[in-house]
Amino acid sequence: MLNRVKIPLRLVLLGGIPMTGLVLVLLLSFQISSSKDQLFDRLYQDHLLVLNDILLVQRLVQTSALNEIRLYRTGWASADNTTASVNAILEQASQHWLAYQQARTDANSELNQQADREFADALALYQDWLQPVGSDALNIRILNDSTVNHEVSEQLGRYDQTLNQLIQHQLDAAAQVQEEASVLTSTLAQGYVYGGSLLVLGSLLLAWRIQRSIQRPLQGLRNLILAIEQEADLRLRAKPIGNDEVAQTAAALNTLLNHFQQLIHSLEQSAGRLSGHAARAQTISEQVSLSSQQQNTEAGRMKLSINEMSLAIHEVAQRSSDAASLANQADNLCQAGVQQVGDSMHTIENLARHIGSTSDIITALHSHSSNISGVLEVIQSVAEQINLLALNAAIEAARAGPAGRGFAVVADEVRNLSRSTAASITSIQTLVEQLQAQAGLATQAMLEAREQAQNSVDFAIGSNQTLQNIRGAVQEISRLNSSISVATEQQQAAVSGNLAGIEALNLSVSQLDQDAGESLRISQELAGLASSLRSHVCQYHTHMEPVAHHVA
Incomplete structure (x- = not known):
């Protein structure tokens, strides 16, 4: 089949086909890289930012606000300062929780609805604790250790467990996105390996075929001339195949x-x-x-x-x-x-x-x-x-x-x-x-x-x-x-x-x-x-x- 093509065109095919295959491999690699970038963006937007808001809310509600209450209970802060500090912390926690509610994709899930309810209960608990009972005194319940510990364990502890479940849910989702990214990476590596292997093998096969299509006719002419010289047999003829330069030379030699x-x-x-x-x-x-x-x-x-x-x-x-x-x-x-x-x-x-x-x-x-x-x-x-x-x-x-x-x-x-x-x-x-x-x-x-x-x-x-x-x-x-x-x-x-x-x-x-x-x-x-x-x-x-x- 290649003998019907001129030798210069065969050399062009020898260089052009591998380059075309290389371009296809690069395009496939670019497409897979784009998909991987989308996965990284989704991981950051849908999971890492959301996880940051949840962790901040958990730290503010479970740690910072309770620390201000403990300072008041130990006499290191006044009622006004404690009220102002706790309200500021709760306001900051509400902003982060609102950001989480806007960023989450599964707002209607039972876990998110439970978290919303427990967050509202936690805010209500802090507001109840901050109700003044005198000129410089807050709710007397916060002075009772057993009462405070019980309420913290009942409401804030339950809310903390819900937040931990949300954190684990986000981590699982992030792991799934990471697994998808790993699959894309593996696919990209396999594409490089298989594509490169196919490209190399195809190039070698094409080079071998073109080399044979040129070498075999030349070798045939050489063997024919040597056989005529050694055997003195003028009956021997070349068998032209195709229409390339070697076939034309063989026809002239036969004449x-x-x-x-x-x-x-x-x-x-x-x-x-x-x-x-x-x-x-x-x-x-x-x-x-x-x-x-x-x-x-x-x-x-x-x-x-x-x-x-x-x-x-x-x-x-x-x-x-x-x-x-x-x-x-x-x-x-x-x-x-x-x-x-x-x-x-x-x-x-x-x-x-x-x-x-x-x-x-x-x-x-x-x-x-x-x-x-x-x-x-x-x-x-x-x-x-x-x-x-x-x-x-x-x-x-x-x-x-x-x-x-x-x-x-x-x-x-x-x-x-x-x-x-x-x-x-x-x-x-x-x-x-x-x-x-x-x-x-x-x-x-x-x-x-x-x-x-x-x-x-x-x-x-x-x-x-x-x-x-x-x-x-x-x-x-x-x-x-x-x-x-x-x-x-x-x-x-x-x-x-x-x-x-x-x-x-x-x-x-x-x-x-x-x-x-x-x-x-x-x-x-x-x-x-x-x-x-x-x-x-x-x-x-x-x-x-x-x-x-x-x-x-």
């Missing part, structure tokens, strides 16, 4: 870019056609050169292949002869191996038979040791019975008393012998059990050795058969090597005949390759010139429609 784009595009098309012709000539030359190089390479490879084939055939013939000799040696070695495997097989069979015989002997030993264990068990049972009989004999000898002592000694010896026999039997049984365990281990070892010997026999039989098969294969290889040797001699004769033709073909292809290389060099120079021209022109992008890349 200039259109002229440059058309010129560069024409040069690019011409360079493209020239580059196409040069590329086609270079392609044809490259194809001819490549074909000649391929033919030369293939001829060289063919010659090399024939040479390698001749060498390979010769090598095959030599290797075939060597292989036949090695095959004969392998046949002889296989025959010797078959003989050695047969001898080993007979030896292993004899070993297996001996191991079987030894295993049978150890098994019989294990059986006999088991029989010994049975005999030892019988002997141990007999020893236990003898021990039991000796124990019974000892018991009977003990019953016989002295006559059986000799028999008891024999019984003890028999028992000791029985224990020794049992201990020996236990030792023998332990040895027999160890012998049985060792015999069992020996039997197990012999069985495993016998099984391994049998496996060795089976392996020897398999090895013998394998060697027989190898010998047959070696004999077949020897026969094939003889056939290969004859065939390689025939192939070597044929390859020697083709090698001379390949030499002549290689010379012709080499000459063609030189001619194709010269043609390719000339085509490359022409293509280089065309490519150089096109590369300089193609630095600028002109083939597409203009792009509004930057905003001005």
Whole structure:
């Protein structure tokens, strides 16, 4: 929106709008200050002056007049002077009360009417006190303390309370006016704060908007020119917004870019056609050169292949002869191996038979040791019975008393012998059990050795058969090597005949390759010139429609 306004007018708006806002804030401040002055005038006229009259009336009626009466009662003043002084004080109080009645705004209120009545009663009380009763004497009631104090308390005290209520009423009204003034002051302060804040924020916002409306188009033009300089893209265009000086500059820049784009595009098309012709000539030359190089390479490879084939055939013939000799040696070695495997097989069979015989002997030993264990068990049972009989004999000898002592000694010896026999039997049984365990281990070892010997026999039989098969294969290889040797001699004769033709073909292809290389060099120079021209022109992008890349 601001882009439609001229830049000088925007600057005028930047200064004029904040000044207008400042004037409005000052006018509002003046209006609020006037209202506050009116409140102060009302406070003075309606409350402070009225309050002054009330206080003066209260002081005159309650203090000054009573002081004159007290002077008379104490004998310090005469009746005439007292009457004159009190009347003057009451006259002054009446004038102030009249001023209060004229200034008050709520004369019809009950409190004001009560105050008027009590003021009249107070004046009447003083006039009653001032009635003369002699040549130099006033009403005798004022000489009675109890009477005076009672009348002062009844009438003047009640009037004093009413005046205090009026004073408090005026103070409350003054406080209300003060509160209104405080509200105006607060409103004025808020107006200053809010108005100043809005004015500052509005000015800043307006300045920011105007700054953006000027800076963004200029920044857009700057970015556009930098982009054209960095990217060499003549398709970029400025997008004019509004009708200010920057937009007019952007439109002029777009027109200039259109002229440059058309010129560069024409040069690019011409360079493209020239580059196409040069590329086609270079392609044809490259194809001819490549074909000649391929033919030369293939001829060289063919010659090399024939040479390698001749060498390979010769090598095959030599290797075939060597292989036949090695095959004969392998046949002889296989025959010797078959003989050695047969001898080993007979030896292993004899070993297996001996191991079987030894295993049978150890098994019989294990059986006999088991029989010994049975005999030892019988002997141990007999020893236990003898021990039991000796124990019974000892018991009977003990019953016989002295006559059986000799028999008891024999019984003890028999028992000791029985224990020794049992201990020996236990030792023998332990040895027999160890012998049985060792015999069992020996039997197990012999069985495993016998099984391994049998496996060795089976392996020897398999090895013998394998060697027989190898010998047959070696004999077949020897026969094939003889056939290969004859065939390689025939192939070597044929390859020697083709090698001379390949030499002549290689010379012709080499000459063609030189001619194709010269043609390719000339085509490359022409293509280089065309490519150089096109590369300089193609630095600028002109083939597409203009792009509004930057905003001005």
